[in-house]
Amino acid sequence: MEYFTISLLNGTVYGLLLFMVSAGLTLIFGMMGVLNFAHTSFYMLGAYFAYTLQKYISFWPSIILATVLAGGGGIVVERYFLRRVHRYGHAHELLLTFGLSYIIAELIKLFYGNYPTNYRVPESLHFSAFQIFGTDYPVYRLLMGGISLGMFLLVYLLLSRTRVGIVVRSAIYRPRMAEALGHNVPLVFMGVFGVGAALAGLAGAVAGAFYTTNPNMALELGVIVFVVVVVGGLGSLEGAMLASLIIGLSSSFAVGIDLSLVDLFAFFGAGEWAQGLGGLMELKVSSLSATIPFALMLIILLVRPSGLLGEKG
Amino acid sequence: MKHSRFLILAAIVLLFALPAILSHSLVNAVNQMLIAALFACAFNLLCGQAGMLSFGHAAYFGIGAFATLHAMGIMGQESLLPTPLLPLAGACVGFLSGLAAGWFSTKRTGVYFSMITLALAELLHTMAPHLRSLFGGEAGLSGMRYPALGLTFGSDIHVYYLTLVWVLGAIGLQYYITLTPYGRLVLALRENSHRLSFLGYNVHHLGTLTFALSAMLTGIAGGLQAISIEASNYAIFDMHLSSEVVLNTYIGGVNVFLGPILGAAVMTFFGNAASDLTRNWLLYKGIIFVLVMMFMPTGIAGLVMMLTANLRKYSALLLWPVLLLSCIATFLLTMGTVFTVEMMQRILSQDYQMLAQMSDGGEWPPVQLFGRQWLPGSLISWGLPVVLFVAGGYFVKLAKNRWRVLQEASSDQSSETDSIHNLGEMTTESEHELNEREKA
Numbered sequence: 001m002e003y004f005t006i007s008l009l010n011g012t013v014y015g016l017l018l019f020m021v022s023a024g025l026t027l028i029f030g031m032m033g034v035l036n037f038a039h040t041s042f043y044m045l046g047a048y049f050a051y052t053l054q055k056y057i058s059f060w061p062s063i064i065l066a067t068v069l070a071g072g073g074g075i076v077v078e079r080y081f082l083r084r085v086h087r088y089g090h091a092h093e094l095l096l097t098f099g100l101s102y103i104i105a106e107l108i109k110l111f112y113g114n115y116p117t118n119y120r121v122p123e124s125l126h127f128s129a130f131q132i133f134g135t136d137y138p139v140y141r142l143l144m145g146g147i148s149l150g151m152f153l154l155v156y157l158l159l160s161r162t163r164v165g166i167v168v169r170s171a172i173y174r175p176r177m178a179e180a181l182g183h184n185v186p187l188v189f190m191g192v193f194g195v196g197a198a199l200a201g202l203a204g205a206v207a208g209a210f211y212t213t214n215p216n217m218a219l220e221l222g223v224i225v226f227v228v229v230v231v232g233g234l235g236s237l238e239g240a241m242l243a244s245l246i247i248g249l250s251s252s253f254a255v256g257i258d259l260s261l262v263d264l265f266a267f268f269g270a271g272e273w274a275q276g277l278g279g280l281m282e283l284k285v286s287s288l289s290a291t292i293p294f295a296l297m298l299i300i301l302l303v304r305p306s307g308l309l310g311e312k313g
Numbered sequence: 314m315k316h317s318r319f320l321i322l323a324a325i326v327l328l329f330a331l332p333a334i335l336s337h338s339l340v341n342a343v344n345q346m347l348i349a350a351l352f353a354c355a356f357n358l359l360c361g362q363a364g365m366l367s368f369g370h371a372a373y374f375g376i377g378a379f380a381t382l383h384a385m386g387i388m389g390q391e392s393l394l395p396t397p398l399l400p401l402a403g404a405c406v407g408f409l410s411g412l413a414a415g416w417f418s419t420k421r422t423g424v425y426f427s428m429i430t431l432a433l434a435e436l437l438h439t440m441a442p443h444l445r446s447l448f449g450g451e452a453g454l455s456g457m458r459y460p461a462l463g464l465t466f467g468s469d470i471h472v473y474y475l476t477l478v479w480v481l482g483a484i485g486l487q488y489y490i491t492l493t494p495y496g497r498l499v500l501a502l503r504e505n506s507h508r509l510s511f512l513g514y515n516v517h518h519l520g521t522l523t524f525a526l527s528a529m530l531t532g533i534a535g536g537l538q539a540i541s542i543e544a545s546n547y548a549i550f551d552m553h554l555s556s557e558v559v560l561n562t563y564i565g566g567v568n569v570f571l572g573p574i575l576g577a578a579v580m581t582f583f584g585n586a587a588s589d590l591t592r593n594w595l596l597y598k599g600i601i602f603v604l605v606m607m608f609m610p611t612g613i614a615g616l617v618m619m620l621t622a623n624l625r626k627y628s629a630l631l632l633w634p635v636l637l638l639s640c641i642a643t644f645l646l647t648m649g650t651v652f653t654v655e656m657m658q659r660i661l662s663q664d665y666q667m668l669a670q671m672s673d674g675g676e677w678p679p680v681q682l683f684g685r686q687w688l689p690g691s692l693i694s695w696g697l698p699v700v701l702f703v704a705g706g707y708f709v710k711l712a713k714n715r716w717r718v719l720q721e722a723s724s725d726q727s728s729e730t731d732s733i734h735n736l737g738e739m740t741t742e743s744e745h746e747l748n749e750r751e752k753a
Contacts, residue, residue, distance in 0.1 A: 088610045096606045102599035290439040297432045
């Protein structure tokens with residue numbers, strides 16, 4: 001029971017964090033058809049900006065400023081880089097973001113060194129929310145989850161209830177038609193790219209303090225965010241939320257399960273035969289926790305390529 | 314055509330003569346260049362010719378390497394094949410795994426295809442350390458080259474010739490494939506797969522076969538790598554390698570057969586040379602890639618073709634001022650960038666920051682760079698890169714103006730189409746082919 005509750009809590013918070021990063025990515029993909037490889041770079045930039053700003057201003061203002069700066073970075077990338085290569089096609093856009101992620105990671109290494117920084121949760125937030133099975137549960141985890149949920153609500157309401165949301169959704173759905181109706185679609189693109197980058201930056205600023213802030217954090221999260229976006233359905237915000245939670249929970253639960261295929265076969269009385277086969281049979285679920293998301297992604301891509309909640313296929 | 318054939322022949326002769334000219338470490342570097350060239354070329358069969366961007370080609374490279382190691386005999390076991398034939402193991406296993414992976418991934422196109430290849434590669438990457446018998450766990454596997462055919466394969470020279478023969482053979486095979494009707498169909502797959510399926514071809518089978526062939530050639534490259542370093546571990550499956558081949562291929566130019574080979578050779582050489590000189594070489598690599606994507610979408614090969622086309626169009630006398638100006642501009646801008654980056658790196662390094670803190674608010678100590686001392690507080694240290702950038706920008710402007718004048722002067726003379734758009738040429742070629750088939 002203890003294992004179950006703790007895994008559930010941690011998995012949910014991790015999933016919510018994944019959602020914060022992947023929300024922007026899925027919106028950007030839905031709109032421009034570009035898989036933005038540099039997206040997690042904004043997550044990393046957010047963390048480093050917040051870390052740097054904390055030396056001068058207090059925690060919350062620096063988080064807000066880091067978010068704005070990351071968003072500004074996104075706008076610059078869209079306006080001065082992506083738009084230039086748009087005419088060469090999607091492959092070039094994707095590869096450009098890929099090159100940019102390379103440069104951002106190397107610049108971070110140049111400025112901050114190739115080692116983790118000591119970006120930490122401030123003392124004022126370093127207390128436990130409640131006790132569970134005799135261990136303290138840090139309030140900061142709950143805070144991260146809360147910020148993510150708040151963000152989901154905000155973006156969701158913005159997209160579904162406001163006029164700006166209607167324009168954005170129409171630009172996603174039929175960019176040419178929206179343009180013909182007199183909306184400035186490139187501006188919308190830039191705005192969404194900026195907001196997406198800002199969301200990733202916010203996630204980085206908040207999560208960087210709790211997890212580690214190092215020059216590899218973009219790379220580590222990069223692939224898993226793609227998994228979320230693909231599983232949830234490219235372009236679907238709700239899908240991203242669902243997929244984030246699934247992946248967060250599955251990887252959180254898998255770590256503690258000490259079973260393998262051998263045990264499954266043993267249940268049917270063929271344990272020794274399976275043991276003899278070795279290899280795949282003996283792999284423990286816990287050691288596969290990094291593999292599960294990719295297996296899930298593969299299955300989704302083959303069975304339902306538009307994702308769990310995606311519309312475009 | 315005559316010229317390029319002669320050039321290629323000369324290059325091959327030069328490659329065979331290299332061990333007599335170069336030192337051992339350089340021969341090793343060329344060995345790496347050859348392997349990277351084959352990898353990029355094999356990748357381009359899928360990416361450039363069939364139009365399917367794979368993000369997980371490291372998987373087949375790694376599979377080829379491990380298959381070859383197993384065939385080589387791990388830890389003193391008997392070798393299954395004589396050493397010169399070892400890459401065959403990589404080729405076979407690469408082909409089979411490519412067949413399986415290709416079957417799944419070519420069911421989808423575009424981004425979904427890329428995502429499936431990525432998922433497959435990451436699946437392998439995350440599982441490999443746990444599959445001890447196949448991939449040797451975290452430590453990896455190591456083998457040993459056995460003497461065969463009267464050769465010991467103990468020295469780098471033997472390995473170099475082994476690699477050279479295999480690489481040339483594999484690239485030659487791939488070039489031959491592109492000339493066959495099947496090779497033309499691969500191009501058609503990129504241009505218009507719908508039309509192809511309406512013509513009665515099985516697009517899925519075609520894609521799978523292309524994927525498998527690409528994986529086979531990649532497996533050979535992986536095998537050659539395993540032979541030359543006699544070891545491998547699961548890190549070979551890392552995303553890093555998959556991305557490197559994408560970078561190399563695109564920097565070289567995807568639309569020309571020799572482009573990726575050129576790109577991989579140049580970038581591997583650059584990596585070898587620059588990683589000795591500076592710690593920031595990955596940053597330079599990223600900058601080069603982004604610049605190529607933004608300003609030279611056809612890559613190095615595209616640049617070369619544009620140059621030859623323009624040399625044919627304009628007289629060399631008219632063209633050389635433009636070329637000279639662009640070269641000066643490139644040189645100045647490169648110098649400016651390198652200076653800024655290296656200066657920043659030295660100032661921001663931990664050692665220097667310690668020194669700076671010890672100076673207690675006084676002037677920071679000078680930085681040693683390019684054989685000279687630079688004071689971080691002085692005007693020259695920061696004025697120099699600014700001057701370089703401004704001058705570089707000025708030369709870019711000059712070159713652009715010259716170029717415009719040249720084009721305007723010649724535009725009324727002839728309106729010959731450029732052969733830069735090799736892509737267009739290929740399209741018309743494959744369309745022509747299709748039209749003929751339709752008639753038949």
